Amino acid sequence: MVKVANLRKRFNGLEVLAGINLRVKKGEAVALIGPSGSGKTTLIRTINGFVIPDAGTISVGGEEINYRDPESLRQIRKKIGMIYQLFNLVERTSVQVNVMAGALGRLDRGLSLLSSTVGFFTRREREKARELLSFVGLEDKAGERVDRLSGGQKQRVAIARALMQEPELLLADEPIANLDPKASRKIMELLLRINQEKKITLIAVLHHLDSVRDHFQRVVALKEGAICFDAATRKLNDHRIQDIYTVDEEIECIAAQAGI
Numbered sequence: 001m002v003k004v005a006n007l008r009k010r011f012n013g014l015e016v017l018a019g020i021n022l023r024v025k026k027g028e029a030v031a032l033i034g035p036s037g038s039g040k041t042t043l044i045r046t047i048n049g050f051v052i053p054d055a056g057t058i059s060v061g062g063e064e065i066n067y068r069d070p071e072s073l074r075q076i077r078k079k080i081g082m083i084y085q086l087f088n089l090v091e092r093t094s095v096q097v098n099v100m101a102g103a104l105g106r107l108d109r110g111l112s113l114l115s116s117t118v119g120f121f122t123r124r125e126r127e128k129a130r131e132l133l134s135f136v137g138l139e140d141k142a143g144e145r146v147d148r149l150s151g152g153q154k155q156r157v158a159i160a161r162a163l164m165q166e167p168e169l170l171l172a173d174e175p176i177a178n179l180d181p182k183a184s185r186k187i188m189e190l191l192l193r194i195n196q197e198k199k200i201t202l203i204a205v206l207h208h209l210d211s212v213r214d215h216f217q218r219v220v221a222l223k224e225g226a227i228c229f230d231a232a233t234r235k236l237n238d239h240r241i242q243d244i245y246t247v248d249e250e251i252e253c254i255a256a257q258a259g260i
């Protein structure tokens with residue numbers, strides 16, 4: 001489903017991705033961890049085409065991304081639903097319009113259209129948004145303005161919006177970083193239910209190792225732009241965690257093969 005080969009990226013001379021090789025199968029759920037600055041967001045942003053790598057290739061759903069071809073980028077982004085830490089919703093607009101904006105492909109392209117009303121969208125899109133709101137447990141909030149919702153509810157709206165475009169892959173960059181423990185658990189359960197029921201491949205950047213252990217069978221860890229752990233979650237013992245999070249040149253990274 002996702003193939004990353006020899007991926008390299010530098011920002012201002014600093015090597016942020018130092019030759020990443022990663023394969024994620026269709027329907028798999030993978031947690032991406034690693035210290036701050038290790039390149040997790042950059043990796044996610046090369047997969048969705050927002051960061052252009054210096055070297056290496058990425059393919060999603062069997063299609064290699066051609067970063068110089070706007071049509072190729074458009075095709076890739078259509079396949080990918082994004083979930084962010086700060087939800088990236090249009091706060092002063094209704095829940096339903098935010099969800100329907102997912103049908104426009106990219107939210108920032110549709111922003112000006114968002115000022116228009118529910119009537120801008122087709123009947124089919126309105127129905128689909130309602131179905132998805134019901135799926136995420138917000139059927140009674142369709143007409144509510146987003147800025148009246150709790151953080152957990154906002155993340156549900158963002159998830160419904162991502163599903164609106166019928167993605168093959170969900171990329172979630174710290175989806176629970178701004179939520180309390182209870183809302184965090186519910187959001188993680190929802191993401192995993194989507195992964196299992198809808199067979200949508202999931203890659204989630206997470207800082208909470210408890211959430212990783214509770215919800216994922218495979219963990220990939222980045223350290224200084226390289227993958228230093230890629231294995232079953234049960235192999236993520238204290239020693240490995242120390243390796244991943246200790247910035248110490250002396251400690252050698254352990255590149256375990258995903259044995260699952």
Ligand SMILES: Nc1ncnc2c1ncn2[C@@H]1O[C@H](COP(=O)(O)OP(=O)(O)OP(=O)(O)O)[C@@H](O)[C@H]1O
Pocket residue numbers: 011012016034035036037038039040041042043
């Ligand atoms: N657009 C950019 N321009 C310059 N430097 C950048 C850019 N994006 C990221 N970086 C740098 O690349 C490095 C990796 O950043 P990245 O955001 O990928 O880390 P991260 O693992 O997601 O960290 P965090 O856990 O804090 O979110 C950092 O040193 C960051 O400052």
Ligand SMILES: [Mg+2]
Pocket residue numbers: 040041042173
């Ligand atoms: Mg990040």
